[in-house]
Amino acid sequence: xGNVLKIILQRLALGLLTLLIVSMVIFVAVNLLPGDxxxxxxxxxxxxxxxxxxxxxxxxxxxxxxxxxxxLGGVLQGDLGTSFAQANFASFTxxxxxxxxxxxxxxxxxxxxxxxxxxTAAIAVPFSIILGILAALYRNTVFDRATNIFTLSSISSPxxxxxxxxILFLAVLTPIFPSLSxxxxxxxxxxxxxxxxxxxxxxxxxxxxxxMRMTRAAIINLLASPYIEMARxxxxxxxxxxxxxxxxxxxxxxxxxxxxxxxxxxxxVVVVExxxxxxxxxxxFVDSVKIRDIPVVQACCLIFATAFILLNLTxxxxxxxxxxxxxxxx
Amino acid sequence: MILWAVIALVGMGALAWxxxxxxQSVTGNAPKFRDMPYGVAxxxxxxxxxxxxxxxxxxxxxxxDQAIANKFFFLxxxxxGFIIFAVAAWLxxxxxxxxxxxxxxxxxxxxxxxxxxxxxxxxxxxxxAIFAGxxxxxxxxxxxxxxxxxxxxxxxxxxxxxxxxYFGTDQIGRDxxxxxxxxxxxxxxxxxxxxxxxxxxxxxxxxxxATLGGWLDQIxxxxxxxLMAIPSLIFALLLMTIASVWAPQLGIPLTVFMVxxxxxxxxTRVYRLARAVGQNIxxxxxxxxxxxxxxxxxxxxxxxILPNATxxxxxxxxLRFCFVFLTIAALSFLGVGIQPPLADWxxxxxxxxxxxxxxQFAPLAATxxxxxxxxxxxxxxxxxxxxxxxxxKSSGLKE
Numbered sequence: 001x002g003n004v005l006k007i008i009l010q011r012l013a014l015g016l017l018t019l020l021i022v023s024m025v026i027f028v029a030v031n032l033l034p035g036d037x038x039x040x041x042x043x044x045x046x047x048x049x050x051x052x053x054x055x056x057x058x059x060x061x062x063x064x065x066x067x068x069x070x071x072l073g074g075v076l077q078g079d080l081g082t083s084f085a086q087a088n089f090a091s092f093t094x095x096x097x098x099x100x101x102x103x104x105x106x107x108x109x110x111x112x113x114x115x116x117x118x119x120t121a122a123i124a125v126p127f128s129i130i131l132g133i134l135a136a137l138y139r140n141t142v143f144d145r146a147t148n149i150f151t152l153s154s155i156s157s158p159x160x161x162x163x164x165x166x167i168l169f170l171a172v173l174t175p176i177f178p179s180l181s182x183x184x185x186x187x188x189x190x191x192x193x194x195x196x197x198x199x200x201x202x203x204x205x206x207x208x209x210x211x212m213r214m215t216r217a218a219i220i221n222l223l224a225s226p227y228i229e230m231a232r233x234x235x236x237x238x239x240x241x242x243x244x245x246x247x248x249x250x251x252x253x254x255x256x257x258x259x260x261x262x263x264x265x266x267x268x269v270v271v272v273e274x275x276x277x278x279x280x281x282x283x284x285f286v287d288s289v290k291i292r293d294i295p296v297v298q299a300c301c302l303i304f305a306t307a308f309i310l311l312n313l314t315x316x317x318x319x320x321x322x323x324x325x326x327x328x329x330x
Numbered sequence: 331m332i333l334w335a336v337i338a339l340v341g342m343g344a345l346a347w348x349x350x351x352x353x354q355s356v357t358g359n360a361p362k363f364r365d366m367p368y369g370v371a372x373x374x375x376x377x378x379x380x381x382x383x384x385x386x387x388x389x390x391x392x393x394x395d396q397a398i399a400n401k402f403f404f405l406x407x408x409x410x411g412f413i414i415f416a417v418a419a420w421l422x423x424x425x426x427x428x429x430x431x432x433x434x435x436x437x438x439x440x441x442x443x444x445x446x447x448x449x450x451x452x453x454x455x456x457x458x459a460i461f462a463g464x465x466x467x468x469x470x471x472x473x474x475x476x477x478x479x480x481x482x483x484x485x486x487x488x489x490x491x492x493x494x495x496y497f498g499t500d501q502i503g504r505d506x507x508x509x510x511x512x513x514x515x516x517x518x519x520x521x522x523x524x525x526x527x528x529x530x531x532x533x534x535x536x537x538x539x540a541t542l543g544g545w546l547d548q549i550x551x552x553x554x555x556x557l558m559a560i561p562s563l564i565f566a567l568l569l570m571t572i573a574s575v576w577a578p579q580l581g582i583p584l585t586v587f588m589v590x591x592x593x594x595x596x597x598t599r600v601y602r603l604a605r606a607v608g609q610n611i612x613x614x615x616x617x618x619x620x621x622x623x624x625x626x627x628x629x630x631x632x633x634x635i636l637p638n639a640t641x642x643x644x645x646x647x648x649l650r651f652c653f654v655f656l657t658i659a660a661l662s663f664l665g666v667g668i669q670p671p672l673a674d675w676x677x678x679x680x681x682x683x684x685x686x687x688x689x690q691f692a693p694l695a696a697t698x699x700x701x702x703x704x705x706x707x708x709x710x711x712x713x714x715x716x717x718x719x720x721x722x723k724s725s726g727l728k729e
Binding site: 018019021022025026029030138142143149152153155156157158159160161164165167168169172173179237238239263266267270271274275285286289290292294297298300301304305308309312 | 367369370373377401404444555556557559560561562563564565567568569570571572574575652656659660663664665666676679683686687689690696699700703704706707710711713714715718
């Protein structure tokens with residue numbers, strides 16, 4: 001067991017290191033901007049004195065290395081900075097809306113996005129595994145081919161095409177689900193679920209293909225092994241052979257692919273949230289990109305990257321844990 | 331609603347049992363029916379039910395009652411489109427089997443319908459993209475004076491269309507058909523150029539890392555690791571934010587920045603593949619011989635390694651093109667990709683997307699955004715079908 005622990009700790013350390021470097025990349029990329037934050041806050045007509053005072057205020061007159069460590073220290077304490085747009089708005093109206101820091105802005109949206117991701121995973125994972133098992137069971141039949149064509153088409157279509165098709169058929173022509181996901185705090189769970197159904201279904205279509213194909217391939221790969229032959233000769237039904245004997249040994253690659261696809265969800269979520277006006281972090285990200293609200297962009301980017309790295313790390317660790325050769329070294 | 335679903339399920343369950351029993355008694359207990367599990371029988375019944383429902387929906391779509399016909403309009407179009415594409419792919423395969431060289435005939439003989447559909451679609455897109463200027467009736471930026479915005483396609487005045495503009499005109503009076511055709515040139519052309527650039531950067535660096543090894547390999551590989559740790563669409567959006575500040579200052583169009591940004595992000599994936607393939611080639615004897623002959627680095631990379639790495643790189647090119655194409659479409663859809671006045675499918679979907687909500691009363695009006703989105707989907711699906719077939723063929727998977 002010590003061996004596995006060592007490998008996992010190594011992976012964790014590597015993941016942390018990657019995260020640190022990624023944060024540097026993001027920081028450097030943002031600091032490549034011509035002019036600086038102060039200028040962007042105040043706009044074109046700012047007097048040099050005002051710019052200088054804001055620069056001192058935000059600490060922009062200090063060297064980049066110091067600023068990087070200050071930013072990083074802030075991030076570690078949960079302080080992601082102040083949004084330009086919110087700061088501007090507050091100073092313009094003279095009222096403090098209470099949500100001027102990036103962290104306050106992001107927190108509820110992050111929860112919404114996690115909710116959407118969980119709903120999607122709850123639908124997509126069982127669906128694709130069952131589909132994969134059925135495709136492996138009835139391989140090379142019409143069913144197998146139809147599933148293959150369907151999943152390949154759905155994975156290669158852009159997310160917004162799938163989203164509009166679903167809106168067209170499930171929201172407009174037969175009004176089952178609402179086409180706008182206007183979610184707010186304090187909403188009942190069932191209503192929330194209903195409103196986030198269409199985005200979740202769109203994301204399901206996007207991620208199913210990969211998981212289903214992996215399940216099918218992993219199971220078919222095992223079907224030639226002697227112990228499967230044995231189980232078949234014992235007279236077990238094909239379904240039982242696959243579920244009881246093949247599936248447990250095929251789990252490692254399947255779990256790996258599931259974790260990778262959940263990581264992929266994070267990228268897909270941006271477009272889907274925009275189509276359905278879902279108040280998640282992806283939409284905040286796109287809006288901030290459009291108005292160049294740098295602190296928010298920086299923070300969202302860091303959150304997305306962190307989630308991406310963590311899920312990839314999970315995939316890595318899971319595949320180590322599910323490998324008996326590593327768990328029980330000779 | 332739920333009650334009906336339960337009744338339908340129970341009914342189909344009973345039918346499945348009847349179907350198997352009937353099969354057993356009619357065929358005199360043939361093995362196919364005797365050993366049929368209940369699930370399979372249920373599957374047959376379910377498939378038949380879906381087919382029947384599609385036929386019924388199709389007749390509804392052709393109904394004379396406008397309200398009912400509207401409801402099933404899109405299903406009707408989808409079914410007709412599916413049949414037309416299938417027939418076209420089938421005819422194209424027959425054509426391919428009887429024309430051309432022995433090599434191409436052999437290729438077409440073993441081809442599944444999906445792959446021939448893919449090749450046919452890619453050829454059509456290529457024709458539209460190359461000859462867009464000659465095919466399109468109007469210019470892509472041309473605002474036709476005196477024409478009201480009218481997105482009803484079909485050109486039938488009775489349904490509100492304008493016979494002069496087959497797919498209608500957009501909000502500021504530009505011909506949608508022309509913009510769709512120019513979209514092929516812009517969207518596909520830019521995606522193609524980006525992929526080429528990504529392969530140039532990634533391929534060259536990957537082969538260099540494989541040939542030289544040592545610290546260059548280490549530095550490049552770690553750099554690629556870091557870049558790949560950030561989700562590509564997110565990273566592209568971050569860099570596009572920065573580029574959108576730089577672009578007006580430098581006087582370079584934002585689209586150029588987008589091409590470079592996506593090419594660099596995607597070249598990391600190409601680099602990984604090129605390096606792996608290159609490392610397998612570098613240990614070969616003929617490379618050793620070339621080194622002993624005293625050949626330079628350029629000769630080694632371009633004359634010895636590259637020709638031997640074309641096959642895996644080509645399959646990767648198809649997949650990469652899809653990714654790049656979808657990324658550009660997504661960026662344009664989010665409003666930070668290809669900039670107007672260039673016609674582009676992603677931007678068209680964003681601008682016209684709201685019309686989908688009128689589908690129930692005016693199905694024709696809802697087709698405009700779906701046409702642009704469908705144009706994107708059709709091409710990526712086609713490329714994926716071809717790549718899938720190529721991979722299947724080269725991997726020799728027979729099961």
